Amino acid sequence: MRPTRTKSLQSHSLAGWLMSGPALALVTLFLIVPFLLAFWFSFTNQRLISPNPTQFVGTSNFEQLLGVGALVLEPERTEDGSLIVSETGELSYPRVREFTRNNPDYPQLEGMREWFGWSWGESKVLVLARDLVFMKALTNTLFFVAVVAPLQSGIALLLALMINQKLRGINVFRTVYFMPVVVSIVVVSLLWRFIYDGRSGLLNNLLQFLSFGQFQPIDWLGNPDTAMFAIIVMSIWQAVGFHMVIWLAGLQNIPLTLYEAADIEGATAWQKFRFVTWPGLRNTAVLILVVITMQAFALFAQIDVMTNGGPLDSTQTLVFQAVTRGYEQQNIAGGSAISVLLFLIVLAISLFQRYVTRER
Amino acid sequence: MAAVTSPNQNLKTSLKYLLLILVALVFVFPIVFMVVSSFKPDAQLLRDTSSFNAFLPVGDVSLDNYFAAFERAPVGLFVFNSILVTAITVIGSLFLCSMAAFAFAFLEFRGKSIVLSIIIATLIVPFETIAVPMLMVVNALPWLGSDGITWGWLNTYHVQIVPFLADALTIFLFVQFFRDLPKELIEAARLDGASWFQVYSLVIVPISGPVFATAAILKFLAMYNQYLWPLMVTQSEQYRPVMVGLQYFFQLNTAWGEVMAYLSMITLPVLAFYLFLQRAFITSIASTGIKG
Numbered sequence: 107m108r109p110t111r112t113k114s115l116q117s118h119s120l121a122g123w124l125m126s127g128p129a130l131a132l133v134t135l136f137l138i139v140p141f142l143l144a145f146w147f148s149f150t151n152q153r154l155i156s157p158n159p160t161q162f163v164g165t166s167n168f169e170q171l172l173g174v175g176a177l178v179l180e181p182e183r184t185e186d187g188s189l190i191v192s193e194t195g196e197l198s199y200p201r202v203r204e205f206t207r208n209n210p211d212y213p214q215l216e217g218m219r220e221w222f223g224w225s226w227g228e229s230k231v232l233v234l235a236r237d238l239v240f241m242k243a244l245t246n247t248l249f250f251v252a253v254v255a256p257l258q259s260g261i262a263l264l265l266a267l268m269i270n271q272k273l274r275g276i277n278v279f280r281t282v283y284f285m286p287v288v289v290s291i292v293v294v295s296l297l298w299r300f301i302y303d304g305r306s307g308l309l310n311n312l313l314q315f316l317s318f319g320q321f322q323p324i325d326w327l328g329n330p331d332t333a334m335f336a337i338i339v340m341s342i343w344q345a346v347g348f349h350m351v352i353w354l355a356g357l358q359n360i361p362l363t364l365y366e367a368a369d370i371e372g373a374t375a376w377q378k379f380r381f382v383t384w385p386g387l388r389n390t391a392v393l394i395l396v397v398i399t400m401q402a403f404a405l406f407a408q409i410d411v412m413t414n415g416g417p418l419d420s421t422q423t424l425v426f427q428a429v430t431r432g433y434e435q436q437n438i439a440g441g442s443a444i445s446v447l448l449f450l451i452v453l454a455i456s457l458f459q460r461y462v463t464r465e466r
Numbered sequence: 467m468a469a470v471t472s473p474n475q476n477l478k479t480s481l482k483y484l485l486l487i488l489v490a491l492v493f494v495f496p497i498v499f500m501v502v503s504s505f506k507p508d509a510q511l512l513r514d515t516s517s518f519n520a521f522l523p524v525g526d527v528s529l530d531n532y533f534a535a536f537e538r539a540p541v542g543l544f545v546f547n548s549i550l551v552t553a554i555t556v557i558g559s560l561f562l563c564s565m566a567a568f569a570f571a572f573l574e575f576r577g578k579s580i581v582l583s584i585i586i587a588t589l590i591v592p593f594e595t596i597a598v599p600m601l602m603v604v605n606a607l608p609w610l611g612s613d614g615i616t617w618g619w620l621n622t623y624h625v626q627i628v629p630f631l632a633d634a635l636t637i638f639l640f641v642q643f644f645r646d647l648p649k650e651l652i653e654a655a656r657l658d659g660a661s662w663f664q665v666y667s668l669v670i671v672p673i674s675g676p677v678f679a680t681a682a683i684l685k686f687l688a689m690y691n692q693y694l695w696p697l698m699v700t701q702s703e704q705y706r707p708v709m710v711g712l713q714y715f716f717q718l719n720t721a722w723g724e725v726m727a728y729l730s731m732i733t734l735p736v737l738a739f740y741l742f743l744q745r746a747f748i749t750s751i752a753s754t755g756i757k758g
Contacts (some may be wrong), residue, residue, distance in 0.1 A: 121662040122575030129566035130581065132632035136600060137588050143599035268486060273479070281744045282490045285497065288740045288747070290691035292709050293729050297500050300722065306515045308499065343493070348751055355752035404592035407693055425594045432598035433698065445595035452590050 141449075147442035154436035167443035173236030175215045177205055181228050189228070199230055206234065240444065243415075243422035246334060250423065251402040258342045259349060259394050263387075266353035267379075280354075284347035291344055295411035298340045302326035302412075327413055330420035337408050337421060345401065349394050356390030357383065392463050396456065403452055424448045495521060501734070504531050504726035511723055531727035538724060539714035540703065541731060548707040548732075551626045552689040556682055558631045563681065564674070566632070567640030568666045572652055582641070588634045594694055600629065601698055621702045630689065636681045639754065643677035644670065680750035683743075690736060708732040 148167055152160045181197040182190045190198045202220050205212045218234035221241055225231075235241040269280045286294060301308045304325025313321040326336040364382045373381070406425040409415060415422040415430070424444055432441020498521050503511045505527045514520045535541055569575070570582050604619040619625035647670065655665045671678075693709045700706045709732075715725045740747055 118573050118662060119575040122569045122573035122578065125569040125573070125662065125666065126566040126581070129562045129632035129637060130585075132562070132628070133585060133588070133634065133637075135603065136629035136632075137591070137596070137634070138584070140596040140599035140603055141588070141591060143602065144596055147599065265489070268489070271482065273482060273486075276486075279486045279490055280748065281741065282493055284744070284748060284751075285493055285737065285740070287751075288687060288736055289497070289733055290693070290709060290736075292691070292693045292712065293733050294496075296712065296725065296729060297496055300515075301496060301499075306512045308515050308520060311516045311520075343496075347493070351748050351751045352754070400590055400592075404594060406592075406594045410694075425592055428595050429597065429694065433601075438598055438602075441598055448595055449591065452592075456590055 144442040144445045147438050148446045150439050152438040152442070154438055163439075167439055168447070169236075170440075171237050171240045171443055171447065173218065174221070174241075175218055175234045175236075177202065177212075177215065177232045177234055178226070179230040179232060181230075197228065202232065202234070239415075239419055239422055240427060242419040243424050243427040243444075244447075246420070246422055247403060247405065247424045250334065250338065250405055251399055253338055254341060254402045255395055255398045257338075258346055258398050259391070261342060262346050262349035262394065263353050265346065265350040266357055269350070270354060270357050280351075283350060286344045287347045289344070291407045292411055294340065294344045295408045298336075298343075299327065299412055302336050302340075304328055328417055330418045333413055333417060333421050337405075337412060341402075341405070341408060345398075349398060352394055352397075353387070353390060356387045360386035392459070396459055399455060400452065403448065497733075497737075500726050501730050504723065504730045505529070506531075506723060508721060508723045511726070531721075531723040532731070534721070535715070535724045535727045535731070539711055539728070541711065541728065543704070544706055544708045544711040545732070547623075547705060548690060548709075551623060551707060552686060554623075555627050555630050555689050556685045558627070559633065559636055559685055560678055560681055562632050563636040564640045564671070564678070565666060567637050567644055568670055570637070570641050571644035571647075572649075572665075573662065585634045585637055589638065597694055597698060604629065604699065620699050621705055623705060625699045626692075626696055626705070626707070629695075633685075636685060639681050639684075640674075640677055643674060647673070676749075676753065679746050680753055683747055683750045684754075687736075 149162060149164060150160050151163050179199045179202075181199055184190060192198060206215045206218045209215070215234060218236050219238045221233045221235040221238060223230055223232035265283055269276055269283065302325075304310070304323060307323070307326070309326065310321070310323040314323070324332060326332050360383060364386070365378060368378045368382050404425055405423045406429065409421055409423055409426040410429075413421045415426055425448065428441045428444040428448065430441075431437045431444065435441075502521055502523050503514075505523055506514065507526055507528075507530065510525050514525070519525070570578060604625050606617070607619055608615050608617050609619060609622070609624060619628075651669055651673075652665055655669045660668065691709065692707070696707050696710045700710060711732075712725075712728065715721065715728055
């Protein structure tokens with residue numbers, strides 16, 4: 107018999123499994139099984155309803171999503187080698203579809219569409235993607251995360267510093283700033299559709315009022331240049347109170363004696379923040395960044411209610427595409443492949459975060 | 467040290483309040499606009515957006531939009547469904563998750579640490595990404611009801627409840643709280659001959675009020691505000707919750723006054739609940755962050 111290191115009254119396998127069993131069974135059935143199914147489906151051609159049996163298709167779903175190619179277009183020349191210049195002075199290039207449709211010389215570009223490109227001397231370099239909507243969803247999601255994570259954490263910290271002052275009635279402000287957090291994001295999204303409306307929207311009217319009528323109304327959600335920013339601003343408005351409260355808890359955990367010591371040393375407000383507050387908030391900062399990043403990657407309801415991914419795919423996101431394909435288009439395999447890619451991105455980020463913040 | 471109020475300091479305090487109030491307006495105005503608009507006829511509602519009247523209950527103010535909303539959709543049924551589903555899920559998950567967390571925090575059993583790590587790892591999986599496979603799972607499950615065994619869970623209450631009775635976040639919150647409780651309490655109770663379930667229900671639960679409040683509030687918000695899942699699983703009106711009910715208000719010509727009335731009806735109870743218990747809400751959220 108091996109010596110038991112733990113106290114004998116704490117090693118009760120049966121009781122342990124019985125008490126955790128119901129919750130574990132539910133987590134397995136409704137979290138882990140669907141998760142594994144998503145993995146499995148992403149390697150098949152599964153559809154919600156299909157006359158044909160499901161087949162294993164290897165990594166072709168992923169190749170379809172991630173397929174990119176480059177194409178260098180030379181300007182067209184006449185037979186004697188001089189450039190063809192249009193009346194407006196622009197060079198003329200062969201059409202992309204000559205390379206991507208049934209061109210035996212470029213089999214790897216078959217079916218791809220132009221994603222973006224730039225000029226290189228006289229030539230044009232084009233990057234093509236097999237699944238343009240997915241690529242937009244991917245870049246939009248990364249953009250959303252890259253903007254929202256720092257911006258929302260920063261604003262939340264500013265708000266926390268504001269309501270951490272010793273002022274009469276400060277709790278009223280804390281209560282108000284937190285209020286949108288308890289309102290459903292679906293309700294908030296609908297409400298802000300009204301605020302962003304191109305004609306009678308509150309935001310346009312406010313900006314016109316502030317600029318004495320100089321401001322030209324913008325259809326915030328109908329314009330590809332502003333739609334994503336509009337969603338970013340609204341998302342921050344709704345959620346920032348949550349992270350403000352977490353910052354506040356972190357602020358109030360910093361021992362007051364440190365501030366008193368800083369006062370004795372004659373530190374300025376900024377020095378107190380830089381050398382007392384900020385170092386004391388390190389763990390809180392990591393937690394908040396991680397939480398916001400995870401939430402930002404899951405961007406869905408706002409898109410579903412406000413824009414449906416439009417205009418011109420400018421607000422497509424990974425989760426919105428995963429749901430649209432898997433549920434609305436009944437293409438479970440395609441939706442699952444997007445989900446799996448999202449898991450991998452989120453996993454990579456959380457491993458990276460653990461590495462950066464490891465105990466040294 | 468007695469505060470000496472100089473004019474300079476008064477000015478500084480006033481500026482601080484001014485800033486606090488301006489920020490507060492940013493958070494309050496959209497909600498005020500929603501409530502105020504719900505009392506106005508559509509034409510006036512749209513006209514008022516061009517002036518400060520958008521935030522004032524002026525003009526032709528009435529409850530007409532509310533009556534119209536009740537006529538358009540079975541609002542009472544939706545609210546009842548939401549409350550039923552939310553209440554059962556919150557109560558059930560508090561029980562199941564706290565009991566599981568008790569086992570994870572206090573009992574040693576083979577496989578415990580790996581199981582706990584798997585549960586915590588699932589925290590990073592966004593629900594929407596597994597919603598479709600989950601739909602297939604619930605569609606294939608049996609249910610023993612009043613009319614015997616039926617297959618497939620769609621269009622029921624339990625399809626909205628059972629999948630959410632246990633979740634990683636709630637288990638995690640309880641485990642964190644329990645780990646900081648003194649072990650001596652449990653050992654003393656065990657020596658007195660209490661079973662593990664008695665230790666859990668008679669010793670641990672009574673001293674864990676704060677974490678139960680935290681878990682209940684977070685679960686309540688998550689459940690009441692659920693959107694995608696009920697949209698997928700309730701094709702029949704009978705089981706629909708409030709968020710799905712929103713669809714009734716978006717026909718060709720959106721009646722904005724009715725929309726605002728409906729939004730107010732489904733939001734104000736939660737806001738009232740929050741304002742009533744705001745200290746508990748805020749300390750709850752704060753407590754999730756302290757340990758990190």
